[in-house]
Amino acid sequence: MARVIAVSNQKGGVGKTTTCINLAASMAILGKEVLLIDFDPQGNATSGLGLVPGDCDKNIYMALMGDAPIQQQIQPTTVKRLSVIPSNIDLTGAEVELVNTENREMRLKSVLSSIKDRFDYIIIDCPPSLGLLTVNSLVAADSILIPLQCEYYAMEGISQLLVTINLIQDTLNPDIQIEGILPTMFDVRNNISKQVIEEVKLHLKEHVLETVIPRNVRLCEAPSFGKPAFFYDRTSRGTVSYLQLAKELLEKHQQI
Amino acid sequence: MARVIAVSNQKGGVGKTTTCINLAASMAILGKEVLLIDFDPQGNATSGLGLVPGDCDKNIYMALMGDAPIQQQIQPTTVKRLSVIPSNIDLTGAEVELVNTENREMRLKSVLSSIKDRFDYIIIDCPPSLGLLTVNSLVAADSILIPLQCEYYAMEGISQLLVTINLIQDTLNPDIQIEGILPTMFDVRNNISKQVIEEVKLHLKEHVLETVIPRNVRLCEAPSFGKPAFFYDRTSRGTVSYLQLAKELLEKHQQI
Numbered sequence: 001m002a003r004v005i006a007v008s009n010q011k012g013g014v015g016k017t018t019t020c021i022n023l024a025a026s027m028a029i030l031g032k033e034v035l036l037i038d039f040d041p042q043g044n045a046t047s048g049l050g051l052v053p054g055d056c057d058k059n060i061y062m063a064l065m066g067d068a069p070i071q072q073q074i075q076p077t078t079v080k081r082l083s084v085i086p087s088n089i090d091l092t093g094a095e096v097e098l099v100n101t102e103n104r105e106m107r108l109k110s111v112l113s114s115i116k117d118r119f120d121y122i123i124i125d126c127p128p129s130l131g132l133l134t135v136n137s138l139v140a141a142d143s144i145l146i147p148l149q150c151e152y153y154a155m156e157g158i159s160q161l162l163v164t165i166n167l168i169q170d171t172l173n174p175d176i177q178i179e180g181i182l183p184t185m186f187d188v189r190n191n192i193s194k195q196v197i198e199e200v201k202l203h204l205k206e207h208v209l210e211t212v213i214p215r216n217v218r219l220c221e222a223p224s225f226g227k228p229a230f231f232y233d234r235t236s237r238g239t240v241s242y243l244q245l246a247k248e249l250l251e252k253h254q255q256i
Numbered sequence: 257m258a259r260v261i262a263v264s265n266q267k268g269g270v271g272k273t274t275t276c277i278n279l280a281a282s283m284a285i286l287g288k289e290v291l292l293i294d295f296d297p298q299g300n301a302t303s304g305l306g307l308v309p310g311d312c313d314k315n316i317y318m319a320l321m322g323d324a325p326i327q328q329q330i331q332p333t334t335v336k337r338l339s340v341i342p343s344n345i346d347l348t349g350a351e352v353e354l355v356n357t358e359n360r361e362m363r364l365k366s367v368l369s370s371i372k373d374r375f376d377y378i379i380i381d382c383p384p385s386l387g388l389l390t391v392n393s394l395v396a397a398d399s400i401l402i403p404l405q406c407e408y409y410a411m412e413g414i415s416q417l418l419v420t421i422n423l424i425q426d427t428l429n430p431d432i433q434i435e436g437i438l439p440t441m442f443d444v445r446n447n448i449s450k451q452v453i454e455e456v457k458l459h460l461k462e463h464v465l466e467t468v469i470p471r472n473v474r475l476c477e478a479p480s481f482g483k484p485a486f487f488y489d490r491t492s493r494g495t496v497s498y499l500q501l502a503k504e505l506l507e508k509h510q511q512i
């Protein structure tokens with residue numbers, strides 16, 4: 001039975017998509033069967049894996065709106081054991097289309113139930129907001145992984161996100177846990193980077209993961225080749241840090 | 257009569273808030289009366305100017321929902337000639353609250369009309385999405401300034417944004433212009449940076465601004481002191497590039 005992890009933070013540009021692609025690929029490299037769902041209308045996780053969002057007639061919007069079975073939307077990637085369900089621009093409309101429907105928050109959870117037994121992990125890339133798409137992901141998820149960019153504004157958003165998670169726990173998904181807070185784009189040259197990590201460890205020590213993702217230009221270049229960093233520059237600090245993250249999570253779940 | 261500029265791009269973390277704060281401050285330094293509106297529930301523009309979003313009983317949400325006159329929400333900042341209307345977490349709810357109301361896209365435009373004669377410029381910081389808050393900004397605006405991070409994923413979102421702008425021009429705001437595409441976080445060490453600028457000049461040459469904002473750690477550190485970069489490190493490349501941007505726009509509008 002797959003563990004479903006939503007990668008979410010309403011602050012923009014903190015490394016959600018980069019974490020989804022490289023964590024999912026690292027788990028696949030370590031032998032796990034992984035499905036990555038691109039739940040952001042921007043389609044960055046889709047294009048970061050070498051697919052063209054606009055060209056994919058199979059996508060998560062079709063399944064979410066009930067137009068086609070989710071099993072048919074699953075596509076292979078160039079990475080063994082890693083599959084993807086692409087995003088599509090129509091997903092932008094889903095937020096408005098779902099507002100006045102029954103069980104609007106449970107749509108993703110109910111479509112995922114029929115495929116959970118085919119994977120070890122399902123990773124969901126969320127958009128930078130706390131709207132209905134993100135709520136659907138948090139309701140469908142077993143846990144939430146929170147990338148935290150080591151810069152000033154990123155700290156501000158964490159408390160809003162934790163309030164939202166508590167709300168979801170109290171109402172729609174009592175079982176959701178915090179998988180962890182993942183420091184990203186850590187840069188020793190930036191005074192704020194160290195302050196952010198100290199600050200978050202002060203208030204949320206039990207949730208901060210061991211692994212820290214450094215700012216590393218290879219992570220930024222890899223998506224332009226449509227590949228996870230492991231297949232672009234296997235020895236870079238970025239690649240190594242995401243393999244380390246995969247190991248840390250697999251050990252925590254006693255999967256390794 | 258103020259010129260209203262919406263700073264918008266649904267891609268997260270591209271420098272919208274950093275551009276709003278430093279462009280507004282630079283225009284004020286050059287003698288213009290400027291109002292900055294924080295239209296993002298995250299409240300980053302509010303805190304980047306030294307205010308605490310949760311503490312501000314005056315905010316744009318009150319005005320938008322008609323609970324209080326917009327004139328009363330205007331607050332001074334530490335920068336002469338720069339005023340701000342803070343954001344507030346309730347703004348997250350506005351998207352859902354407004355969905356089923358009359359003229360839901362025109363709310364911001366109608367509340368702004370009573371204060372436009374008090375300023376030379378009104379700058380609106382938008383959230384990373386194309387939802388109702390961003391649509392309200394694009395309907396209220398005379399022009400849109402598009403920060404474009406010089407990294408791979410940022411290019412992908414531009415075409416979606418241009419489609420949305422055309423839609424707004426055809427329906428809700430025929431007069432909206434593109435103020436310009438502003439390259440941000442340009443880093444000579446990153447191969448992609450030059451490619452992004454070449455690519456965008458190839459397709460959208462007439463809209464790309466002269467000014468390029470470099471990746472500069474001072475721009476990243478300044479908000480933790482609640483100040484625009486000019487008042488944190490006056491000689492840094494980041495500070496100078498935003499003064500240059502202000503000059504370029506004022507010259508374009510024959511305001512200098």
Ligand SMILES: Nc1ncnc2c1ncn2[C@@H]1O[C@H](COP(=O)(O)OP(=O)(O)OP(=O)(O)O)[C@@H](O)[C@H]1O
Nearest residue numbers: 012013014015016017018128214215216220268407
């Ligand atoms: N550790 C890193 N080092 C250097 N660059 C990085 C790193 N992580 C991500 N990036 C780059 O930073 C930018 C933002 O990252 P990404 O798009 O993954 O964030 P996001 O949170 O998914 O953004 P959005 O909020 O738009 O969904 C991208 O250009 C990406 O390539």
Ligand SMILES: Nc1ncnc2c1ncn2[C@@H]1O[C@H](COP(=O)(O)OP(=O)(O)OP(=O)(O)O)[C@@H](O)[C@H]1O
Nearest residue numbers: 012151268269270271272273274384470471472476
């Ligand atoms: N030119 C720059 N050089 C270095 N860092 C920068 C630069 N511009 C912005 N930053 C930093 O990058 C991060 C993202 O910038 P910012 O928050 O302004 O983007 P945004 O588009 O407003 O994000 P969001 O989509 O969440 O609203 C912030 O930590 C900011 O301090």
Ligand SMILES: [Mg+2]
Nearest residue numbers: 016017040044
């Ligand atoms: Mg993303």
Ligand SMILES: [Mg+2]
Nearest residue numbers: 272273296300
């Ligand atoms: Mg912002």
